Amino acid sequence: MSETIEKIKQAKLEYKSDVKPTWCPGCGDYGVLASFIRALGELKIPTHKLSIVSGIGCSSRFPHFVRGYNLHTVHGRALPVALGVKIANPELEVFVIGGDGDGFAIGGGHIPHIARRNPDIVYIILDNAIYGLTKGQVSPTSTLTMTTTTTPYGALEPPLNPIMLLLAYGASFVARGFSSNTKQLTQLIVEATKHKGFAAIQVISPCPTFNMEITFDFVRERVVEIPPEHDPTNKLKAFELAMVQDKIYTGIFYREERPTFEGNLDKIVSKFDGNIDELLKKERLEKLFDQFA
């Protein structure tokens, strides 16, 4: 036990930046940050090989709190930014961290394309089913009829199902965690990082300030670990689990091995023996010019 505590202390020392989180007291995101740092410690990723990319939102402040070569970008665009980091330097461990609004509303158009490309990136979605940074507006995962500042008469839209979306779009690793179960979440992050391909984890991370429906108690009452007999390579079964509404399943829904996007891009470059020095580059350029004469 004391060894574990020592490891956690070490990880905090190594990975925590000196910028203090700005989250409200009691926010689920603290649990995710703790799990993330523990996972980094377990994976022994050096900070200079770490790149965390985020968009905008409470959870998107994440990269300020962890040491690494990080980007805090604009609303909804973290995934394509991360894709650029990964293809330019495949040796970096790239994480995208953001919320349900950043990912499923403004950034929703990018998920299908990152999922089908399958770069080796981990995407952690901190889902609190509300807009926190802008103080309490409805989100794509808010419940139907939920009262928020922009839905004073109740939300008219049913929530979308992130796990179903990720499965349908072709994410090669799909999991769900709960911010209060840091032990399980740490392991999910470790597994997602080890997975070669696009790995998405939806983390239910309640907002105690603005979401009075999806509270810690609400989640605790419903959360159930995916039964051990579930075969995560069975996509149909994964869909079935994702469709269950009265329980919140946590764990790994689905995983498959597929070539990565950056690997496929490298193959095209290798086909032409493209990694060449300046001298050979000039020679090739001359030849290419001659094709236009």
Place this chain on the structure above:
Amino acid sequence: MSENGNLKDVVVRIGGEGGEGVMSAGEILTYSAARSAYRIFTFRTFPAEIKGGLAMYQFRVSPYDIFSMGDKLNILMAFNQEAFDNYSSALAEDGVLFYDPAECKPSDNFTKKKYEVPLRELAMASGTHLAKNMVATGFLTAILGIPVEESEKQIIDKFKRKGEKLLQQNLTAFRSGIEYAQKYLDELERFRLGKPEGKDKRIILSGNQAIGFGAIAAGCKVAVGYPITPASPILEFLARHLPKFGGKVIQNEDEISALATCIGASFAGAKVITPTSGPGLALMTELITYASMAELPVVIVDVQRAGPSTGMPSKTEQTDLYHVVFGGPGEAPRIVIAPAHVSDCFYQTVRAFNLAEEYQMPVIILSDQVLAYQTEAIPKPDIESVKIINRLEPDYESLNSYLRYKITESGLAPIAVPGHPGFEYIAPGLEHNERGAPNYTPKVHTEMQKKRFRKLEVLAEKLENENDDYYEVMGAEILIIAWGSTYGAVREAIKKAEMNGIKVSHYHPRILNPLPKRKIKNIIGSYDKVIVVEQNYNGQFANILRTFVDYNPIKLNNYGGIPFTSEEIYNKIIEVAR
């Protein structure tokens, strides 16, 4: 006309049904001429339908330097009636029509010189009616005096893979065209081109291709885009060729993600480019300001087309200047470069990469539809002379704590490339202190805005001492200021004015933001009259000059979607000179 009475340059248009080989005839003629050191400009339109419809290939060829497409046709080769009906009015007064009597009957009111060329009949005699474009190629090769062996080489290259029989039929057709031309040679002597000045073999490139070449030469490693007319050929060119130089190319899901991926790749150390047009640029605007805030080098190409909104995607305009100079949330420094011609597209693209790396900010290349598709025979770019600048990186051995956004006199601080221990930093879109941590205090925001804009001031100061963009004519009282693709039409208008005794100077800045204000004031101050020529309604550059150098020039604007002719500009010079 030159001393012997021959034309100094000839403008030829070949028109016919799409699929009749109009394009290949034009290409064989122009590539043969370029290989023989002639100067060439080409312009083509494809039929609106995928198959069929009217197509044309136009080229201007000269033994001497030329700057534009030229205004009126000297030769029209009409494959069919439709080509005659649509194009005969574009012929100059002393222009000539060549037509196939089997396909085309010139109308009675057509009074210019006309000559029959039995394209179909001669093609049939060579074995296939499909070779009528080769008859036309041979005929025009002879009339223009293009070296026959170069044209034959082109034909052999084109048909050798299609079998010996087809090759021989086409060569026979080509030769019968030459043979047929003999009877007109004396009468049409004036179209025979003189020996070209210089011997340099030329290559034929479009502006889009030249930008692609520039990116490769500059060391671009990642290109990401989304299809849009008229910028798509840049992405297509890079997709085909960049991997041979170690680069990676992606077609992303939209323009926002295209720039986003470029920014991520730039952060990771790669040189990046994203080509787009106005509507795509609009989508990128938020991220342009992020790159400016996080001080990351990116190169964006805006191949302008006629707007607003979807506008006229295949027509040209210079209307995104305000957008690229001022657009976006907040005040975000960026550099804007407008290449003037095809060869310039290559060199200015290299420069764009260098400036992005040096000044750590977005650089936008402003091209347009005409420059994008126009092809020109240019001297092969001198790769040895190309200077490459890479971003300033910190001394990774240093033990001092790294401040990515350190406030310095030049505004510049080294960029650490990921992978170096101890130099981890965050690239923030939020206002930040020297370390990159969020900070909203008035002091920090004021200091950081000054720091970011100081980089532009450093560049502007350098530009004060550069004079490449200024074509000064001693004794001139009129100055034309123009930017981008209007260069050729302006040069030729000035040449024409000079022949008529009016001296005109020309200032054609390539960098449109920042501006060397003292230099511009000095230049403007030497002239009685200053005309700003640009293709937009507002006079965007004229108004920028008014704001920054407090001068109100005469405006010459055109916004119909068709490029300026030198005639239009010449007429304005005459009007102003009066």
